[in-house]
Amino acid sequence: MTEIADPLHLLTRSGLPEDLRYLVAKYPREDWQAHENIHGMANMWLQRHAMFRELGGVLDGAIGDYREGRTNAREFAGFFAPRLNFFLGNLDGHHNVEDQHYFPVFAKAETRLKRGFDILDGDHHLIHEALERNAETANAFLRALEESEDRQRYAADAYAAENTGLIAMLARHLDDEEDLIIPLILDRGDRGLGLG
Numbered sequence: 001m002t003e004i005a006d007p008l009h010l011l012t013r014s015g016l017p018e019d020l021r022y023l024v025a026k027y028p029r030e031d032w033q034a035h036e037n038i039h040g041m042a043n044m045w046l047q048r049h050a051m052f053r054e055l056g057g058v059l060d061g062a063i064g065d066y067r068e069g070r071t072n073a074r075e076f077a078g079f080f081a082p083r084l085n086f087f088l089g090n091l092d093g094h095h096n097v098e099d100q101h102y103f104p105v106f107a108k109a110e111t112r113l114k115r116g117f118d119i120l121d122g123d124h125h126l127i128h129e130a131l132e133r134n135a136e137t138a139n140a141f142l143r144a145l146e147e148s149e150d151r152q153r154y155a156a157d158a159y160a161a162e163n164t165g166l167i168a169m170l171a172r173h174l175d176d177e178e179d180l181i182i183p184l185i186l187d188r189g190d191r192g193l194g195l196g
Contacts, residue, residue, distance in 0.1 A: 010123045010169055016176050020116040023183035035186045041195050042185040048094060049174045055087045056167045063160050073145040073152065084138050088131050091170075095124040098177075106184055109193050116180045123173045130166045137162040 007013060015021075032038055032046075059080070066076040099121055107114040137159040144155035185193065
């Protein structure tokens with residue numbers, strides 16, 4: 001694996017740089033739910049992200065249950081495949097809407113945050129590549145369920161590693177996206193941003 005020199009790269013950063021965190025300093029996470037502008041777009045955004053976190057955990061738990069022998073191959077495949085398809089499809093669609101519509105609106109509304117939206121857009125490209133790898137290893141794993149136990153174990157390990165990487169990337173990205181977007185919505189309101 002190549003070393004990544006960019007401190008803002010999704011795989012190496014521990015959060016957004018301070019110059020992009022001035023609104024989250026004004027509107028810290030612990031105060032979001034009490035803010036009058038939390039309803040509407042901000043709440044929808046947080047619910048959508050909560051769904052992605054929850055589904056990522058469900059998929060991770062399902063692969064763990066299979067690897068530990070708590071489910072057999074047929075049960076696992078029946079549970080796992082539709083949830084994985086839902087997760088991957090919705091995540092890709094969510095990112096496309098953000099890139100094409102919301103990020104340009106937000107960057108125009110608060111030009112000091114444009115670099116932050118560029119960072120998030122770059123994340124989306126990395127996550128899209130990870131989604132493709134995730135789908136490939138998941139499909140290989142599902143095909144291996146008809147093969148030998150060794151092939152199943154190898155494919156399960158490969159998928160688990162790929163899924164763990166995707167979930168870690170996604171967790172960092174979702175946190176940073178929320179830190180940029182939710183305070184902006186709270187500050188301006190849906191109407192002030194042209195969203196309502």
